[in-house]
Amino acid sequence: MRIGELARQTGMKPSAIRFYEASGLLPEGTRSTNGYREYGPAALERLQFIQLSQRLGFSLDSLRQAFAQGQGGRLPHDLVQAGLARRRAEIARMRAELDEQDAELQRLAAACNESWSVGECLDGSAYLATSPLSRPA
Template sequence: MRGMLSFNPTSKSSLSSMKIGELAQRTGMATSAIRFYEASGLLPPTERGSNGYRQYGEAALQRLQMIQLGQRLGFGLDQLRELFAASRDGLPHELVLQGLDERLARIDQLAADLARQRAETLELRERLASEWAAGRCFTLDASGEEKAA
């Protein structure tokens, strides 16, 4: 979270200018991913040096780290794009907290769904093991309900 909250898209680079290869190495991203994020508006366009190469600074590094964090937490690129669009002068804290609350609610729902699936799978496994151990076949009727055959 610290990376998200300390993000400042207008900060001047305290790092020397980096070419895309160095930025890729520092973030662990492929250069093609960095170019994609730039082309899709997630990473602001960067300046090019006199040699024509893109030159990236600390703001680009921070933005890419935010993208990585957001994706690890399950946020989609469209959600991140909305957040970045609203962050001209730093991150809007209320929007970040709202997004995190929504994500937590979704995670809770997914966890509940998985718990139900696990319980049903365990119950079916135990039933199958019992029926098969007794030498009985097991089928489902038209409604999807199981029945011993």
């Protein structure tokens, strides 16, 4: 299939496909006699895998490294599992950080309301001195 068909099936722009090709994430399409790029089903699968990986937060560099370690277009299963476990750990860390920030925002909103209810402005320096997030980890 030509790049336009591949773009239509993946929902990508042809320029994105060319970018993935140039950056080593997608093997180059073969050139037909008229100079058009031609791609097989493996290119479609690869691009769909790239889309899924990016949607899940994997970087292009991590994908490039994984593809470099694979053989015949296939990624080693242990490499995939390790990558998934690392990404889940990253998400857990981010979730914990976001939970801390949310709790801090709730405390700040309460402190603002308390100060404002007595006609005062919140003393930011006093609040920051008692804030759990302002202390070194």
